[in-house]
Amino acid sequence: AVSLPFAVGQCGNQVGCRFWDLALREHAAVNKKGIYDEALSSFFRNVDTRVVCLLTEFKFFPFSKALLIDMEEGVVNEILQGPLRDVFDGKQLITDVSGSGNNWAVGHKIYGCQYRENIVEKLRKAAEHCDCLQCFFIIHSMGGGTGSGLGTFVLNLLEEEFPEAYRFVTSVYPSGEDDVITSPYNSVLAMKELNEHADCVLPIENESLFEIVNKIHQMINSGKLGSTVKQNSLVTSSAGSAKTLQEKPFDAMNNIVANLLLNLTSSARFEGSLNMDLNEISMNLVPFPRLHYLVSSLTPLYTLADVNVPSRRLDQMFSDAFSRDHQLIQADPKHSLYLACALLVRGNVQVSDLRRNIERLKPSLHFVSWNQEGWKTGLCSVPPVGHSHSLLALANNTCVKPTFIELKDRFMKLYKKKAHLHHYLQIDGMEQSCFSEAISSLSDLIEEYNELDATKGGPRIDASRLKIAV
Amino acid sequence: MSIVTVQLGQCGNQIGHEVFSALCSDIRGTHGLCSKKENESYQDSCKERFFCQEQSAVPIARAVLVDMEPKVISQTLSMAARSGHWKYNSHSHFCQKQGSGNNWANGYCVHGPRHKEAIMNLVQREAEKCDRLGGFFTIMSMAGGTGSGLGAFVTQCLRDAFPTSFLLNHVIWPYGTGEVIVQNYNSVLTLSHLYHSADALLVHENDVIHKICSQLMNIKQISFRDVNRVIAHQLGSVFQPTHTAGGGSGYSRNPLGDLLETLVPHPEFHMLGLRNIPQMAESSLPYSTFSWPGLLKHLRQMLIANAPMEEGIDWQVRPPHPGSCIPSTNKPLHFNTSIANLVILRGKDVHGVDLGSFQDPSLYTSWLNPQDAFNAWKTPRAFNKYEKSAALVSNSQFLLKPLDSIIGKAWNMFASKAYLHQYTKFGIQEEDFLDCFTTLEQVVSSYTNL
Numbered sequence: 018a019v020s021l022p023f024a025v026g027q028c029g030n031q032v033g034c035r036f037w038d039l040a041l042r043e044h045a046a047v048n049k050k051g052i053y054d055e056a057l058s059s060f061f062r063n064v065d066t067r068v069v070c071l072l073t074e075f076k077f078f079p080f081s082k083a084l085l086i087d088m089e090e091g092v093v094n095e096i097l098q099g100p101l102r103d104v105f106d107g108k109q110l111i112t113d114v115s116g117s118g119n120n121w122a123v124g125h126k127i128y129g130c131q132y133r134e135n136i137v138e139k140l141r142k143a144a145e146h147c148d149c150l151q152c153f154f155i156i157h158s159m160g161g162g163t164g165s166g167l168g169t170f171v172l173n174l175l176e177e178e179f180p181e182a183y184r185f186v187t188s189v190y191p192s193g194e195d196d197v198i199t200s201p202y203n204s205v206l207a208m209k210e211l212n213e214h215a216d217c218v219l220p221i222e223n224e225s226l227f228e229i230v231n232k233i234h235q236m237i238n239s240g241k242l243g244s245t246v247k248q249n250s251l252v253t254s255s256a257g258s259a260k261t262l263q264e265k266p267f268d269a270m271n272n273i274v275a276n277l278l279l280n281l282t283s284s285a286r287f288e289g290s291l292n293m294d295l296n297e298i299s300m301n302l303v304p305f306p307r308l309h310y311l312v313s314s315l316t317p318l319y320t321l322a323d324v325n326v327p328s329r330r331l332d333q334m335f336s337d338a339f340s341r342d343h344q345l346i347q348a349d350p351k352h353s354l355y356l357a358c359a360l361l362v363r364g365n366v367q368v369s370d371l372r373r374n375i376e377r378l379k380p381s382l383h384f385v386s387w388n389q390e391g392w393k394t395g396l397c398s399v400p401p402v403g404h405s406h407s408l409l410a411l412a413n414n415t416c417v418k419p420t421f422i423e424l425k426d427r428f429m430k431l432y433k434k435k436a437h438l439h440h441y442l443q444i445d446g447m448e449q450s451c452f453s454e455a456i457s458s459l460s461d462l463i464e465e466y467n468e469l470d471a472t473k474g475g476p477r478i479d480a481s482r483l484k485i486a487v
Numbered sequence: 488m489s490i491v492t493v494q495l496g497q498c499g500n501q502i503g504h505e506v507f508s509a510l511c512s513d514i515r516g517t518h519g520l521c522s523k524k525e526n527e528s529y530q531d532s533c534k535e536r537f538f539c540q541e542q543s544a545v546p547i548a549r550a551v552l553v554d555m556e557p558k559v560i561s562q563t564l565s566m567a568a569r570s571g572h573w574k575y576n577s578h579s580h581f582c583q584k585q586g587s588g589n590n591w592a593n594g595y596c597v598h599g600p601r602h603k604e605a606i607m608n609l610v611q612r613e614a615e616k617c618d619r620l621g622g623f624f625t626i627m628s629m630a631g632g633t634g635s636g637l638g639a640f641v642t643q644c645l646r647d648a649f650p651t652s653f654l655l656n657h658v659i660w661p662y663g664t665g666e667v668i669v670q671n672y673n674s675v676l677t678l679s680h681l682y683h684s685a686d687a688l689l690v691h692e693n694d695v696i697h698k699i700c701s702q703l704m705n706i707k708q709i710s711f712r713d714v715n716r717v718i719a720h721q722l723g724s725v726f727q728p729t730h731t732a733g734g735g736s737g738y739s740r741n742p743l744g745d746l747l748e749t750l751v752p753h754p755e756f757h758m759l760g761l762r763n764i765p766q767m768a769e770s771s772l773p774y775s776t777f778s779w780p781g782l783l784k785h786l787r788q789m790l791i792a793n794a795p796m797e798e799g800i801d802w803q804v805r806p807p808h809p810g811s812c813i814p815s816t817n818k819p820l821h822f823n824t825s826i827a828n829l830v831i832l833r834g835k836d837v838h839g840v841d842l843g844s845f846q847d848p849s850l851y852t853s854w855l856n857p858q859d860a861f862n863a864w865k866t867p868r869a870f871n872k873y874e875k876s877a878a879l880v881s882n883s884q885f886l887l888k889p890l891d892s893i894i895g896k897a898w899n900m901f902a903s904k905a906y907l908h909q910y911t912k913f914g915i916q917e918e919d920f921l922d923c924f925t926t927l928e929q930v931v932s933s934y935t936n937l
Binding site: 019055148149151287288290291292294296297299300301302303304305306357367368369370372375376379386387388389390391392393394396479480482483484485 | 497501556557558559561562583584585586587588589590632662663664665666667668669697700701706707708709710711712714894895896898899900901902903904905906908909924925928929931932
């Protein structure tokens with residue numbers, strides 16, 4: 018089954034670029050014969066069999082099936098001049114020059130309108146190359162103008178044009194110290210769209226990515242551990258990929274997100290004893306339509322060079338997946354309420370390892386009363402590059418609430434004073450009601466989480482069963 | 488008579504492969520411990536039942552492989568071919584690309600009708616290759632979306648297209664602590680639908696098999712492959728050829744029919760459990776000896792106490808005193824009442840074995856004669872390197888507790904309406920759920936009041 022990724026805006030495209038690079042690296046490591054196979058067809062199409070792809074020694078040309086959209090040319094141009102330039106063709110790109118000025122309304126209303134037909138046409142073309150289009154991925158940030166505004170416009174468009182395909186969105190949320198003053202407006206306006214039109218959202222916070230990067234730096238430089246780390250195993254590294262020149266500041270952080278997406282789709286691309294496809298993730302982790310925000314964590318963050326993995330290291334990997342400092346947003350799932358949890362394991366891990374760890378960790382976690390055993394599990398045989406095994410945990414957990422509450426607070430600070438509002442209201446199609454509806458949507462969502470939290474720790478009451486006349 | 492196997496979904500296909508592997512390896516083995524003539528007769532009978540030779544050098548499994556995504560079928564086909572000893576027919580499979588998303592409604596309401604013709608064509612072709620069709624054996628899990636939903640639909644189609652053929656569903660019950668979060672919904676939907684179409688359900692529970700792997704087989708890092716191999720061994724011990732009592736000198740020609748006739752006297756009761764003894768790591772086999780009295784004593788207690796395996800049996804459980812009319816609510820705690828039982832003995836010295844203990848009327852409900860409630864099949868031909876082995880297929884209260892537990896969890900979730908939108912989206916409404924719950928509560932009630 019095929020997933021079609023969209024990278025929208027600067028952040029989206031920078032992450033997207035890392036994603037394509039690491040995807041090629043992963044497939045090259047697995048696909049020794051260099052022949053176009055089923056696994057590759059998830060993301061790449063086979064364009065020209067006569068040309069050998071220098072990046073990976075594939076005996077064909079892997080053309081990504083993605084769409085890259087940006088209203089500024091800088092990032093996309095860089096991609097087109099870099100080592101990945103041959104992976105994309107001009108028909109997959111939509112760019113403009115002036116950017117969206119960090120204004121959601123410009124991205125959503127103006128560019129949305131302007132580029133609608135262009136996007137639909139390119140979308141249809143891209144879909145034609147897909148044997149069976151199952152899912153769309155949007156990669157964007159929430160705080161700016163293009164990723165946030167045009168990105169959510171594309172989300173709407175996808176629902177209209179391809180209502181049966183799932184819409185997964187990887188959204189980078191702004192931090193409190195974001196240098197874009199209007200990021201709360203952009204984010205809340207975008208949230209309304211995510212609430213209403215996305216099937217699954219994976220929120221990411223830069224602070225968390227930053228902390229993970231630091232943690233790894235400290236570990237490498239501490240010199241404490243006797244063994245050295247395998248460079249290409251770092252969840253932050255580009256080692257072994259096409260990117261050879263100097264690392265840009267966000268590269269390490271973007272690699273984490275790229276790895277998230279690779280792990281998410283691994284079971285759909287590679288074989289395993291218990292497959293977990295994207296539509297299964299949506300099915301099992303979204304008990305009610307609006308509660309579709311999933312907190313993610315990736316472990317391990319690195320692998321030591323020694324090959325043997327005693328089982329306590331394996332168990333440590335499971336424990337880490339639930340720790341605060343491995344989550345990709347500022348959240349602590351252990352002390353909040355789980356609605357559902359998914360564990361996708363890659364590599365040499367078997368069902369007994371999974372079961373042992375679930376039994377071990379379960380007692381310290383709080384699950385909602387109607388889903389006490391709410392675990393979805395997947396086993397994929399192929400580990401990520403540089404690792405013998407890895408784990409992606411996805412949690413539908415009320416610990417997202419603080420992120421949303423903070424966002425709402427930051428929004429209200431500006432909104433009460435009507436600060437910068439005119440930049441938005443002067444755009445055709447924007448009215449005060451857009452803002453009030455957006456904040457209302459966010460408030461309702463927060464309230465739903467509040468109601469769930471209120472049930473935490475309460476007595477477990479089993480609903481009385483149907484009685485059958487004997 | 489030949490049996491056509493339909494492998495549905497990832498689980499169905501993975502297990503199906505292990506089953507055919509086990510059957511093939513058993514007949515190729517030199518451990519038969521019986522006369523050459525007996526062995527040849529056994530091999531021929533097995534081949535007729537499960538394989539087709541045609542002009543191929545290698546036996547071809549009589550199977551149709553169905554899945555809504557390609558990876559598993561592709562793996563299954565190639566693993567079989569690589570064995571060099573058997574394979575699947577390269578055309579007897581049907582797959583799509585997008586999977587069923589663990590959604591029963593998607594499997595049943597969307598994929599089922601959409602692909603009915605293609606799938607039934609494949610089944611028809613396999614059926615036509617059989618000189619005499621002995622019935623259908625479907626393998627599926629009830630936790631996912633394809634095996635469960637599409638499996639339920641295909642079962643109905645089989646029933647409609649072959650109304651006089653026997654239809655046995657092999658259903659895998661998932662681990663209690665989730666493999667799939669909506670597994671209880673999928674299970675309730677599957678079981679209630681199968682109950683109406685199939686002749687019987689033969690059940691394996693992952694939790695039970697897992698215990699066998701860890702405690703009896705001593706496997707440290709248990710994989711699904713290990714679990715599937717144990718299941719395949721247990722199925723083989725039931726379906727490999729045997730002589731039925733009074734069936735003349737040859738091997739039974741109608742395994743499914745015989746099985747159903749002995750075990751399903753009443754259509755309201757057709758959930759069958761399976762036990763097998765002994766079970767151990769292959770490396771331990773040469774150092775072990777068995778006696779029939781010992782094996783049967785354990786097997787009987789496994790039946791009475793509802794123990795999954797020969798270790799950890801509760802020997803305190805006893806049947807109620809014969810002759811006393813005790814209402815079911817006053818029966819000894821944990822005692823497993825049977826409707827009918829079938830014991831299958833394979834290996835050395837089978838013919839003199841005393842099975843009187845299984846004919847004890849106190850084991851059974853009052854409405855069948857003990858002579859009718861119990862049957863035994865035997866063969867001197869040893870199975871899968873076990874010098875002596877016994878299998879028990881039981882129509883009893885084995886599955887009552889697990890079934891009740893699944894219904895309870897599903898009901899709790901249903902009461903909160905969680906995940907319902909995922910099902911209504913594809914055409915299963917709340918009323919449909921209620922119907923299914925009602926059907927299953929009825930089954931629970933019936934089995935409880937034995």
